[in-house]
Amino acid sequence: MASQVTFIGAGNMASAIFGGMIDNGYPATAITATSPDAERLTALAAERGIHTTDDNAAAVAEADVVVLAVKPQIMREVCEGLRDAVQARRPLIVSVAAGLTAETLDTWLGGDLAVVRCMPNTPSLVGAGASGLYANARVSDAQRELATTLLEAVGIVEWVDDEALLEAVTAVSGSGPAYFFLVFEALEEAGVRLGLPAATARRLALQTGLGAATMAQRSEHDPAQLRRNVMSPGGTTERAIHSLEDGGLRELFADATEACAARAREMA
Numbered sequence: 001m002a003s004q005v006t007f008i009g010a011g012n013m014a015s016a017i018f019g020g021m022i023d024n025g026y027p028a029t030a031i032t033a034t035s036p037d038a039e040r041l042t043a044l045a046a047e048r049g050i051h052t053t054d055d056n057a058a059a060v061a062e063a064d065v066v067v068l069a070v071k072p073q074i075m076r077e078v079c080e081g082l083r084d085a086v087q088a089r090r091p092l093i094v095s096v097a098a099g100l101t102a103e104t105l106d107t108w109l110g111g112d113l114a115v116v117r118c119m120p121n122t123p124s125l126v127g128a129g130a131s132g133l134y135a136n137a138r139v140s141d142a143q144r145e146l147a148t149t150l151l152e153a154v155g156i157v158e159w160v161d162d163e164a165l166l167e168a169v170t171a172v173s174g175s176g177p178a179y180f181f182l183v184f185e186a187l188e189e190a191g192v193r194l195g196l197p198a199a200t201a202r203r204l205a206l207q208t209g210l211g212a213a214t215m216a217q218r219s220e221h222d223p224a225q226l227r228r229n230v231m232s233p234g235g236t237t238e239r240a241i242h243s244l245e246d247g248g249l250r251e252l253f254a255d256a257t258e259a260c261a262a263r264a265r266e267m268a
């Protein structure tokens with residue numbers, strides 16, 4: 001029998017995850033989502049066939065996994081409202097909320113719980129996410145596998161064994177989509193300066209990013225080797241890469257990710 005999974009919150013991130021689970025064959029009847037938004041719940045029940053309710057505590061009563069997917073600002077209040085139901089049932093807690101530690105969530109929920117904390121990213125909304133996961137000491141191997149199944153429904157999963165490393169995950173993949181959006185903007189602008197229509201430059205830039213990532217994921221070579229493979233001596237790519245290296249691209253990424261991780265530490 002499939003584990004019963006309850007999502008507290010039925011917004012973008014929750015619906016991306018349960019939508020991906022259902023698309024991957026997870027039974028919709030084993031999924032419950034809660035929200036105060038009655039219209040949203042009616043639509044989800046009709047479209048996806050999941051159970052829905054506006055009663056968070058009731059939704060936890062038979063859950064094996066509770067996914068906390070509300071905004072961080074209201075998480076404390078939501079957790080405190082769930083405390084009795086969670087302590088009675090003791091399900092695995094999975095949080096996708098930015099910046100709240102496993103310890104904090106555990107305390108708000110009454111303590112002594114198995115908690116998995118995730119750092120997903122926005123491409124999860126199109127099934128191409130990258131999530132970093134951390135499990136506290138009470139999480140069993142079977143629960144780890146379950147958490148992996150949930151987050152793999154929206155992309156790839158990497159586990160870290162030290163919660164502080166989620167700050168590094170934030171710096172690489174959590175905030176990472178925006179770095180690539182900036183690169184796409186810059187490449188489009190550069191193409192326009194060289195005479196291309198903006199729409200053409202954008203399509204070429206985006207497809208090139210997608211193609212490079214796909215090629216790097218499928219290749220047996222690392223990205224450095226793939227880069228060298230397209231840099232013929234004295235050729236066009238070599239000129240461009242030297243210009244980026246001379247301009248300090250690597251140092252810029254090191255500084256940007258350090259600043260990002262430092263900010264994540266401040267917010268935790």
Ligand code: NAD
Pocket residue numbers: 008009010011012013014034035036037056068069070071072074078096097098119120121122123124125
């Ligand atoms: P969202 O606003 O789309 O969804 C929040 C949901 O919570 C809504 O369905 C809302 O009706 C519901 N809600 C509000 N009050 C509630 C209550 N008292 N009880 C139950 N449900 C309630 O937000 P989102 O983008 O899905 O973000 C949810 C979490 O995911 C956040 O903690 C955020 O940090 C995390 N996250 C989101 C993304 C992303 O790409 N959207 C990326 C990383 C992390």
